[in-house]
Amino acid sequence: MSAAQGSNLPLPAFYVQVLHSLVPIFDDTLSLSDLKTQEILSTALDNLHLISRMLSSLGVFSDNESLDEVGDGELVFMTVPWVLGECEAKAGLGGRDNRIAALRRSDTAINAFLHLLNSYKVLSPDEEAESSAMANGVPKDPARRREAKIRAYKREKELREFISASVPDQPDPTSSPLVFILSCLPRQGQSNGSTSVNEEEPDTRRTILLILRLLHTLALALLASTAMELELLVSAPAEISELPQEQRGSEIDNTWKLDRTPAGYKPRELISGGGRVLRPFTILPSTSGLSDRERLRGEVFRESWRLPSMTIDEYLEEEKRRGNIITGGGQASYDAPTSSELLALAAEQDGAIAGEEKEEQKRLKEENWAQYTEVNPRGAGNRMNRG
CATH class of the missing domain: 1.25.40.540 (TAP42-like family)
Structure with a gap:
């Protein structure tokens, strides 16, 4: 109306x-x-x-x-x-x-x-x-x-x-x-x-x-x-549209955040190759399971100071790249067959070329182990420095 x-x-x-x-x-x-x-x-x-x-x-x-x-x-x-x-x-x-x-x-x-x-x-x-x-x-x-x-x-x-x-x-x-x-x-x-x-x-x-x-x-x-x-x-x-014409450009960032990450920042620059912390940083919660509303809210209501930060996902990825995370183990690793068991199973394939090769590998491994135990009897290396 x-x-x-x-x-x-x-x-x-x-x-x-x-x-x-x-x-x-x-x-x-x-x-x-x-x-x-x-x-x-x-x-x-x-x-x-x-x-x-x-x-x-x-x-x-x-x-x-x-x-x-x-x-x-x-x-x-x-x-x-x-x-x-x-x-x-x-x-x-x-x-x-x-x-x-x-x-x-x-x-x-x-x-x-x-x-x-x-x-x-x-x-x-x-x-x-x-x-x-x-x-x-x-x-x-x-x-x-x-x-x-x-x-x-x-x-x-x-x-x-x-x-x-x-x-x-x-x-x-x-x-x-x-x-x-x-x-x-x-x-x-x-x-x-x-x-x-x-x-x-x-x-x-x-x-x-x-x-x-x-x-x-x-x-x-x-x-x-x-x-x-x-x-x-x-x-x-001010937004780009509100700036004078001479100050406008493609490199101007028109996003406003309370905590702006420096240009060119990469997570690996926070930690040296030897594991020494180069500068302070904050580990943030993982954002993979957040909704858009929660993610946007987290980008607004944050600390008022400028501080480099990384999420838990980024931190774990960086630690994995540096070799500080060991994968495997647990019950699944315990239940998995060993290399000797796998070799014995492969050698049981009678009549197959691959089975014969695995059987020969199994025989050589057992022979090498027998020679090693003969040269190094049990307890030979534990003489408490008595010669």
Whole structure:
């Protein structure tokens, strides 16, 4: 649905149609890397920006108002900046610069959502304190970050259960927040010319406030992940297409890794011919049994320092090349016939030329052994240096 088509609908119905188009994306039913998914996101973003402009032109929200002055029909539209920020965070997959721009737009929308909640005093004192702390950035102390995540997880679970119990259809508590928002809007196909929604439900206002508090918890988590991703992208090297023309060339490596192996590196250069370690290296787990997802994850989340490395397969291959691995042995080697037994079996082939040759080889071997034992009797070499 284009923005021009949606502008002919009442604002609640227009918002309902936009949210319905986004539900499969927020439920992870559609892959974000799919071109069709990105097209849906792009259309939804245009419509959400149009809704945001319509709300501003109508003066629905004002810093001079209190929460009691906002009707139920207008209160549900406080969710628009959060949906806008989430959509921006899921878009911008066309390159490094596009992704950075999308994340910054998401950050702007989420901060506008938090400012709206703070100005209308929707949050509890503890939630307002967390919003103020997030304005100073993600805590550097790992213990504090862990405590904040635990508090957010418990609050999110509690709010989801409250919302699910208060909604008439009682959706699953793990449902997408869009499902909760849609429960407070007119159902698709229902005409409603006013800005009020579900006026017949006395608990609608309480449900909307619970949804806004849930979105606040999710918004803080999104801000933290956006800040970390932006830090990584800003510090990453520019792509070839983003470099000046004179710096482009066929030898430029446009792959970015935290641990880049030097050019021309070979595993045997880490160990000398005598077995001496020439420089430090790390033995990594074998990658032969890993899936593509696990292998790619292992290439990203690794040490931040640059260190030559080899897998276990490469290490064993190098040791085998240097002759440090002995093959054979075990029960199979014990059960295999010896050379004398094989020669005796071959000599039993009566009437065959090969059998006669093997029989002659067996006779010569036994004769040589008899001569050796005659010259070297048992115990002759064990005289304890007594001559």
